[in-house]
Amino acid sequence: MQALIAAPDTAEGHRLAEVPEPVPTPGQLLVEVRQSSVNFGEARFRAGMPAGTVLGYDAAGYVVRAAEDGSGPAVGDRVVAFGPGTWAERAVFDVDSVARIPDGLDLAATAALPMVGLTALRTLRGAGPLLGRRVLVTGASGGVGRLAVQLARLGGATVVASVGSPARGEGLRDLGAAEVVVGLDDVREPVDVVVETVGGDHLTRAWSLLKPGGICQSIGWASGAAAVFAPNSTFALGEPRRLQSFGDTSRPGADLATLLAFVAAGDISLPVGWRDSWKRVDDAIEALLGRRVAGKAVLDID
Ligand SMILES: NC(=O)c1ccc[n+]([C@@H]2O[C@H](COP(=O)([O-])OP(=O)(O)OC[C@H]3O[C@@H](n4cnc5c(N)ncnc54)[C@H](OP(=O)(O)O)[C@@H]3O)[C@@H](O)[C@H]2O)c1
Known part of the structure; x- marks a missing residue:
């Protein structure tokens, strides 16, 4: 063949x-x-x-x-x-x-x-309940990003979608983003969850935007840039914040069926x-x- x-x-x-x-x-x-x-x-x-x-x-x-x-x-x-x-x-x-x-x-x-849907579904699920939470998705214009925006909204979150240019943000509000921002400088309110796919400065900046108790799901490094955390930037009193890796693609069939059911119901595209x-x-x-x-x-x- x-x-x-x-x-x-x-x-x-x-x-x-x-x-x-x-x-x-x-x-x-x-x-x-x-x-x-x-x-x-x-x-x-x-x-x-x-x-x-x-x-x-x-x-x-x-x-x-x-x-x-x-x-x-x-x-x-x-x-x-x-x-x-x-x-x-x-x-x-x-x-x-x-x-x-x-x-x-x-x-x-x-x-x-498959790849992007499983990744978005599993990282959002791993972040805990989303109802009423504020979720930041970086690289929201990409494959993982577009699924994460839709699934986070479906889970009841207020979604902030970060992209590289205004043109790359087109259509993301229709998918459920409440805010579409270019870069991360215009994110004014802290967030509970980050779905992070870009790496480099996006990772360190996204980390600084996390509320106490929040979680940053570090999925990818599309930028290929290094992330340099300023001294003490990972230190905080109170409820801990988490930076978590992702790479679990085991036994994906049941989650693929879940995603297909969302598509069939018109909940995600x-x-x-x-x-x-x-x-x-x-x-x-x-x-x-x-x-x-x-x-x-x-x-x-x-
Ligand atoms: N851990 C896992 O199991 C897993 C699974 C799937 C994917 N990933 C990783 O997650 C990342 C995203 O995957 P994807 O499928 O969503 O890729 P994608 O469709 O290519 O989207 C990546 C997005 O990142 C942004 N980007 C690309 N280069 C950039 C740069 N130099 N600076 C800033 N932003 C940049 C782009 O957004 P703008 O054009 O709007 O800037 C692009 O839309 C990749 O690193 C991939 O390897 C990991």
Whole structure:
């Protein structure tokens, strides 16, 4: 089958190649991938992967072989899935890494969901109850950001969305942001929760905006810049503030089903900001890293 694989020796860092068919274990199913999407990590770090690694983590498609042990979706079911090796015509997934796509939902758009949806859902859930809380989302124009804005609002929070320019803030109020700010200098009121995806000065500034008892979920470093905390800036009397890492993508199937149910109910929308053939993956990566995609870039595996 055809797949996009890591090729550290090329200028692009990847190439389309013929690779062996993936073989499911008894607890796995085989999916014909119709759409995948580009995540920041694949865009930025693919050349650092071992040569030949099939890239990609998000998939939407059809089950072509059900799990041998009888669990999970059946042949022909439409599924969204999370796991390695999705920039490919076919991919295998553990049964608890997939969710059936509800009738009526556009299969292609759901490929935008897995990585960014799981990350936004799990970091917000890990921050505790959101009802009446003030939540700051940095990098709100991006994939994780757009999901975090919507899910925080759905959870009852007042959402402050931080972006890099006014143009990048377009549409975020419609997704549920109460305030859209460029950078963090205009955030006047402290916040209970930060969903932080940019790193560098955004992390230190966001930390300084936390209320006592607040939590900063440090998800990513899209800026690639170092964060320098001023002396004593992590010292405070009273209820402690927390800075927490995130990287838990284990057993994602149930949370994918939850996210799909929100989409089906019209509670959140899927952030597809670019869509084209996987043969144009270079353009997708360039647009994403150039901060020109409003959300996710979806690849048609055609
Ligand atoms: N821990 C995990 O498990 C996990 C999971 C998913 C993602 N991540 C990480 O989270 C981060 C965001 O992922 P994503 O999928 O949302 O990426 P994305 O769609 O590319 O969005 C990133 C956003 O960050 C902002 N940004 C990019 N470069 C910047 C710079 N130099 N200075 C300031 N802001 C910049 C951009 O906003 P503006 O254009 O508005 O400035 C952009 O919209 C990445 O670092 C990714 O690796 C981690």
